Amino acid sequence: MRRRLAAALITRYSDLATGKPTFDLSAALEILDSSSLEVWGRLKRLGEGDTMLASKVVKGNAEDRRDATYVRYELLVDKNARSLTKTADYELKTFYGQLQYIVRIKIPANQPSLPPSPDITVIAFGVLQQCKLTCSHSHGLDMHYYKDMGSIDVVDVTSIQCLIGRTRWKNEWVIFDRSGPLARGVAEYDDD
Numbered sequence: 001m002r003r004r005l006a007a008a009l010i011t012r013y014s015d016l017a018t019g020k021p022t023f024d025l026s027a028a029l030e031i032l033d034s035s036s037l038e039v040w041g042r043l044k045r046l047g048e049g050d051t052m053l054a055s056k057v058v059k060g061n062a063e064d065r066r067d068a069t070y071v072r073y074e075l076l077v078d079k080n081a082r083s084l085t086k087t088a089d090y091e092l093k094t095f096y097g098q099l100q101y102i103v104r105i106k107i108p109a110n111q112p113s114l115p116p117s118p119d120i121t122v123i124a125f126g127v128l129q130q131c132k133l134t135c136s137h138s139h140g141l142d143m144h145y146y147k148d149m150g151s152i153d154v155v156d157v158t159s160i161q162c163l164i165g166r167t168r169w170k171n172e173w174v175i176f177d178r179s180g181p182l183a184r185g186v187a188e189y190d191d192d
Contacts, residue, residue, distance in 0.1 A: 001127065005103060006032055008125050008154040013114065019078055019088030023113040031111055040102040043126070043157060050163040054127075056100045069098050072161045072177055073128065075153070095153070096144060096164055096175050097128040102157065124157040134172065142177030145169075 006028035014021045023031075041057035044050070055069040077093045080086035107114070107121040114121070132150040137143035165176035 001101075002029070002032060004127070004152065004154045005037075005105070005125060008156075009105075009123075012123065012156065016076075016090075017088070019081075027113040031107060031113060032105070034108055034111070036106045038104045038106075040104060040124075043099070043102050043124075043160065045160075045162065052099055052160065052163055054099050054102050057102075066163070066165060068163055069100075070096065070131075070164050070166055070175075071099050071126075071128070072096055072164050072179060073126070073153075073155055073159045074161060075155060075159055094177075095128075095130055096133070096146075096177075097130040097153065098149065099126055099128050099160065100152075101127040103127065125154050126157050126160050128153045128155065128160075131173070131175065133175075142179075144175040144177070145172045146175065147172050 003025070006025055009028045009031060010021045010023065010025065013023065039054075039057060041054045043052045043054075045052075051068065052071055053068045058069075073095050074092055075095060076090040079089045079091055102124060103126075104122065104124045107123065109118050109120055110116060129152055130150040131144075131146040132148045134145045134147060136145070162179045165178060166173050167176070168174075
């Protein structure tokens with residue numbers, strides 16, 4: 001997990017316009033070694049948002065309760081990531097996954113690899129295991145299907161949007177994205 005957190009630090013401080021990192025993996029590992037890390041079990045969105053739980057820290061989901069460890073998150077993804085010659089071209093993509101850990105990092109002031117700062121910098125990352133989507137609902141509802149879990153993503157906690165609902169259907173899981181059209185009523189007004 002240490003290397004994944006270091007990679008997330010590199011991404012956090014990379015130049016957004018070019019996608020170029022401002023420091024390498026060894027510098028990121030040095031920053032982590034000089035920082036204090038805490039693992040948290042709960043994360044609450046501000047503004048009366050959802051309380052999300054870290055699955056590897058908080059135990060005990062009853063069978064008759066919603067699993068508050070599955071979330072929706074959004075990331076900027078470089079469409080040209082596989083090309084070394086093209087400049088970065090970012091698009092916002094939505095992902096779904098299980099929140100496993102919440103890691104709070106307190107970075108001491110004036111780290112040589114970071115922009116100058118007289119104060120401690122606090123960053124929080126979510127460690128998530130991605131749901132490997134097989135398809136989405138054909139009529140545009142925010143319902144997505146998956147069978148397996150995919151790779152581990154380490155993301156800034158501000159990317160984590162909300163809880164999602166899930167239910168077992170046949171031999172797949174169906175995700176209900178409560179933040180999209182399924183969450184809101186749409187009013188239609190007649191001008192007559």
